[in-house]
Amino acid sequence: MKPFAVAPLRTRRSYCCTGVSVTRTVMLWAAAAALAAVGAPAHAETPDALSRAKERGVLTACLDQYNYPFSSSNSEPPGFDVEIVRAVAQRAGLRALYFWADTGTRGGLGRALRTSILKGKCDFFMGIGEGPDTDEEMKDKDLTLTRPYLGLGYVLLVQGKVDTALSLQELKDKAVKIGTPMSTPVDAYLFDNGYERALYLRSREIMKALAQGEIDAAMVWSPALAIARADHLDGHFHLIPGYTPEPGLRWNLAAAVPGKEPGLKQFLDDSLAALLRDGEIQKIVERYGFPFYPPFR
Incomplete structure (x- = not known):
């Protein structure tokens, strides 16, 4: 629908020449605008994301x-x-x-x-x-x-003397120290369950210790392996086959x-x-x- 054509507001000069009052002209203009608003389609609401x-x-x-x-x-x-x-x-x-x-x-x-x-x-x-x-x-x-x-979760890596280990419990039975990032959920889990730990500040330090043979097992945040693979191309550590992060660590x-x-x-x-x-x-x-x-x- 075409909008109503609204005549321009008359000036005082128009009033002098035509005899139509300015007040009446404004009222007519306002009424026409209101009718146009009613007759025109409403603006569509802002669409969703x-x-x-x-x-x-x-x-x-x-x-x-x-x-x-x-x-x-x-x-x-x-x-x-x-x-x-x-x-x-x-x-x-x-x-x-x-x-x-x-x-x-x-x-x-x-x-x-x-x-x-x-x-x-x-x-x-x-x-x-x-x-x-x-x-x-x-x-x-x-x-x-x-x-x-x-x-995602903390995963168990092994190499060297425990290269064939198949579970976290097996490392506990052999009293193997597990490289662990300190003050993390996995640190608390291993401590509470009686595992031997070798504490490090960051996962990167743990991966370096594995690569240099300082430790033979570690629990690290799984995405940290993406960086470790690039940093230690010749590393022999590997994830225990079929390992699934423990409840509370995933x-x-x-x-x-x-x-x-x-x-x-x-x-x-x-x-x-x-x-x-x-x-x-x-x-x-x-x-x-x-x-x-x-x-x-």
């Missing part, structure tokens, strides 16, 4: 730029979360874009969420670990988690989505489920040199 993404042809994810092998803004390969975002976008015929956040600064994840997804810089935030603290963070910020798309990864965007959440849930079912996420993760675990139940 998924509709906007499809309209633009772009799906935007927030990721930590300094968190390799999860995600990195200046490395190739760029991190498994970046590749998973690309795969999600490609399935829908969209292009993937990234907004780089930093969870390692003061304020941690909470600040990263406030300065990125809560400011509308992206559609969703990748690489969020499930757990009670996360649940509280999501509730506080009116965010919700997608279905989990990957399981977590799932999901993505955070605004609570007001159920359509986007459903889209991501369906996309991630399909990528898991087709084995695509497993292929991506294993290219980084650490074990793939489907989400833990």
